[in-house]
Amino acid sequence: MNKATDNPVLEPDTTEEIPLDGSAPASSGSMTSQIYQRLRTDIMTGELAPGAKLKIEELRSIYDVGTSPIREALSLLTSDHFVERIDQRGFRVAKISAGEFDELLKTRCWLEERGLRESIEHGDSSWEEKVVLAAYRLSRVPRSEADDHFVANDEWEVLHKQFHMTLISACGSSILKKFCNQLYDQNVRYRQLSGSKAYPSRDVAAEHGAICDAVLARDADLASELLIAHYSRTGKFLLDQLSRE
Amino acid sequence: MNKATDNPVLEPDTTEEIPLDGSAPASSGSMTSQIYQRLRTDIMTGELAPGAKLKIEELRSIYDVGTSPIREALSLLTSDHFVERIDQRGFRVAKISAGEFDELLKTRCWLEERGLRESIEHGDSSWEEKVVLAAYRLSRVPRSEADDHFVANDEWEVLHKQFHMTLISACGSSILKKFCNQLYDQNVRYRQLSGSKAYPSRDVAAEHGAICDAVLARDADLASELLIAHYSRTGKFLLDQLSRE
DNA sequence: TTCGCAAAAAATATCGATATTTTTGAAGGA
DNA sequence: TCCTTCAAAAATATCGATATTTTTTGCGAA
Numbered sequence: 398m399n400k401a402t403d404n405p406v407l408e409p410d411t412t413e414e415i416p417l418d419g420s421a422p423a424s425s426g427s428m429t430s431q432i433y434q435r436l437r438t439d440i441m442t443g444e445l446a447p448g449a450k451l452k453i454e455e456l457r458s459i460y461d462v463g464t465s466p467i468r469e470a471l472s473l474l475t476s477d478h479f480v481e482r483i484d485q486r487g488f489r490v491a492k493i494s495a496g497e498f499d500e501l502l503k504t505r506c507w508l509e510e511r512g513l514r515e516s517i518e519h520g521d522s523s524w525e526e527k528v529v530l531a532a533y534r535l536s537r538v539p540r541s542e543a544d545d546h547f548v549a550n551d552e553w554e555v556l557h558k559q560f561h562m563t564l565i566s567a568c569g570s571s572i573l574k575k576f577c578n579q580l581y582d583q584n585v586r587y588r589q590l591s592g593s594k595a596y597p598s599r600d601v602a603a604e605h606g607a608i609c610d611a612v613l614a615r616d617a618d619l620a621s622e623l624l625i626a627h628y629s630r631t632g633k634f635l636l637d638q639l640s641r642e
Numbered sequence: 643m644n645k646a647t648d649n650p651v652l653e654p655d656t657t658e659e660i661p662l663d664g665s666a667p668a669s670s671g672s673m674t675s676q677i678y679q680r681l682r683t684d685i686m687t688g689e690l691a692p693g694a695k696l697k698i699e700e701l702r703s704i705y706d707v708g709t710s711p712i713r714e715a716l717s718l719l720t721s722d723h724f725v726e727r728i729d730q731r732g733f734r735v736a737k738i739s740a741g742e743f744d745e746l747l748k749t750r751c752w753l754e755e756r757g758l759r760e761s762i763e764h765g766d767s768s769w770e771e772k773v774v775l776a777a778y779r780l781s782r783v784p785r786s787e788a789d790d791h792f793v794a795n796d797e798w799e800v801l802h803k804q805f806h807m808t809l810i811s812a813c814g815s816s817i818l819k820k821f822c823n824q825l826y827d828q829n830v831r832y833r834q835l836s837g838s839k840a841y842p843s844r845d846v847a848a849e850h851g852a853i854c855d856a857v858l859a860r861d862a863d864l865a866s867e868l869l870i871a872h873y874s875r876t877g878k879f880l881l882d883q884l885s886r887e
Numbered sequence: 888t889t890c891g892c893a894a895a896a897a898a899t900a901t902c903g904a905t906a907t908t909t910t911t912g913a914a915g916g917a
Numbered sequence: 918t919c920c921t922t923c924a925a926a927a928a929t930a931t932c933g934a935t936a937t938t939t940t941t942t943g944c945g946a947a
Contacts, residue, residue: 695898699897
C-alpha cells in the first residue's frame, strides 16, 4: 500500500490545522510568551480570581522576570478579554457576571450557527471526514476522569474544543473562526469558574453524535438547532450556578 | 420649557454612548496610549505600509520615547489586527490581501446582519430615534470635501461609522458590537489603502436613507438585504482596486 | 560560481533603576 | 459625624543600558 495521502481519515495529523491555545504567541521562546501562557491558564482555571488586581511588582517576583515581559504579556491578554487594562492604573483580571455570560452565550450561538451553516454549504468531503474523526475521537474519551464524581479530563477538553472548531472550520472565514475560538475559551473560563461541582447528567456524547449525523446529512437547519440546544443547555446550567452565588 | 430630557431627539449627546475609536486605551494620558493612537491612525491611513517592519529603535527615535511604551502599544495593536507580532522577531504592520478582504467583507455582513436583525427585534423607540438622528446627521454632510474630485471628509467618516454602529446598537451583545467595530475599522483601512481615487458615483446617501426607512418599518428582511447590498457594492469596488495592483 | 559556515552587525527582548501617578490614611475644619 | 485636604506610601509607567537572538556579510572550499 502506498502513502495514505489519498485517505485523509488515516492521516493522523488532521488535528494540526487548528491551533487550540491562545494561538497568538508560541508558548516557548520569549519570556513574554511564557508568561502569557501561564497567566492565561491561571486566569482560565480561576487561579487568578476575576477582578483581581494584577500588580506588576507582585507578578514580577512570582514569575521571576523583569517588568517588561509582564506588562507585554498582560497587554496581549487584553485582546482575549482575559485582562482589563485601565490607563495609568494598571491591569486586572477580567470580571465575570451573569449578564456578560448571557451575552457570551448568545453571541457564541449566533456566530457558530453561521459558521456551521456556511461549512455545511461549502465544506468538501475532506471537511466531512474531519468532523467524523473529531466526533469519533471525542466519543472515545470520558468527560470525567472519575466515575462517581466529576474530575475534569484535560484530554476531553482538548477533543471537545477540537470537535466544535472543526464543525465551523469550512466556513471560509478565518476571522469568524478566530472569534469563535476566542468565545469558546471565554466560555471554558466560565465553566471552570462556576466550580465543577455536580455536572449535569445529560448525555452530552449523544448530543455530539446527533450533531455529527445532522452535519453528514447536510441538514443545516437541524444541525444548527442541535448545536444551539447543546450550547444553551450547558449555558442554562452555568447561568444558574452564577446567579446562585 | 423644562430640560429636554423627555425628548431624546433633542439630546445632543446621544452620540456619546458609542466610542468610535479603538476604544481600548484613551488617547491622552499614558505615553503608551498616545503612541497606540498615533500608530493606529498611521496604519489605518497607510502612512505605515502593510507588511512594513516596525523596528523598535526606529519608532523610538521617531516618536521620541523609550522602548517600553512602543512595545506595549504594538502589543495592544495586535488585538485590532493592525499589527502582527512574531515571537522573537518583532512586529510588522499587518499585511493586506484580496483574500483577506474578501473574508473581512463576508464576515462583516454576517455579523452586522445578525446585529441588525436583533436590534430590529429588540430595539425600543429610543433606539429608533438614535437611528433616525444618526441617519439625518450623516445626510447633512457631503461624502467628499471637494465637489469635482474626491477628498476624504473626516466628519463624514465619523458620522458614517456612527450610523452603522447605531444600527446594531440594540442587538443586546456588546461582544458582537465590539467585533463589528473592529471589522469596521479594518474595512476603513482597506478603503484608505486602495487609494481614494475616483470613488463610485452611486448614491450612497440614498442607500442609507433606504436602510433607515426599512428599519423604521421594522422590516428585518428588507433592512438586512439593503445593508448587505450596501456593503457588497463598496466591497466589490475595493476588491477590484486591490486585485488590479 | 555556489554553497555553507562563522563572525560581525542589527534588531529584539529583558532588566533594574527612576520618574510619575494614583491610592491611602490621618489631621483639621464644618 | 462627615467632609476635605495634603502628605506619605504604593503602584504604575517610562527610561536607558545590557543580554540574547536573528539577520547579514564575507570568506573559503567543493
